[in-house]
Amino acid sequence: MGHLSRFMDHHYRHFNAAAMMDAAKAYRAHIAAGRQLLVSLAGAMSTAELGLSLAEMIRQDKVHAISCTGANLEEDLYNLVAHDHYERVPxxxxxxxxxxxxxxxxxxxxxxxxxxxxxxAIRRIEDAIVALWQRAGEAGEARFPHEYFFELIRSGVLEEHYQIDPKDSWLAAAAEKNLPMVVPGWEDSTTGNIFAARVITG
Structure with a gap:
């Protein structure tokens, strides 16, 4: 047991803290038994930089599939290419x-x-992803939203714009692992709206 685990085991004894410990122990046993885990992301978790922890979990095969909103999908990539330009409003x-x-x-x-x-963030990836959509359309190919993001990352076309270490991007880790993903609510995202607008305008 590591330092953090020992600290939590000693101090997190009651109420929500105890429930979290129960969940953590159940998760550890679940993975140790060879079972798999699907993580569901909602809210602005990518903007909150969840990749700092989730990316390494993906790389260590502790997460096996992700279901996330379209916004969480794109916002991890936004953070990757525009992190230094974000502003916090306390x-x-x-x-x-x-x-x-x-x-x-x-x-x-x-x-x-x-x-x-x-x-x-948004405009920096727009031309690159629109080019992928257009090529797929011309070839008569249909893909899921996350597959375009995986292709963007794998192609390296955005690497010159990276402003964080890609090891802290859960989307980059998912692309490396070709992680199964479900993205309900694609219309929840800015990129999904850009896609719809491009379809309407031709």
């Missing part, structure tokens, strides 16, 4: 309408206390 609960408008005018898309920069 007082987000108290923003005035004028302050919200000022963020919008700067093309900063606020997710709770974190702003995703439109130009450096």
């Amino acid at each position: 007082n987000y609960r108290n923003l005035s309408d004028a302050e919200e408008q000022a963020l919008l005018d700067r093309h900063l898309n606020r997710v709770t206390d974190t702003c995703i920069p439109e130009e450096e």
Whole structure:
């Protein structure tokens, strides 16, 4: 048992802390028995940089499939290519309408206390992924949303823009492992809306 496990085992004894320990021990036993785990991601977990822990779990074969929203799918890639341009807004609960408008005018898309920069994140990947969609369309190929993201990462076309170590990207780890993924709610994402807009405009 490592230092953190010993600390938790000693201190996390009651209430939600104890329930978390029960879950952690059950998970460890589940994996030790050769069983598999599907992780479901909702909320802004990629923007919260869940990749810092999830990526290594994927690489160590402790996660075997992921179900996530379209937003979580794209936001891990946004973080990979635009991390240094993100802005944190600690007082987000108290923003005035004028302050919200000022963020919008700067093309900063606020997710709770974190702003995703439109130009450096969304627009940076747009041309690359649209090119993949167009090639697939011309070839009569149909793919799942995550397969395009995997191809973007594997192609290396965005590597010059990486602003974090890709070892901290859960999407990069999933692409390495060709992890099975389910992405319900693709329309939940900015990229999904870009796709729909491109279909409408031709």
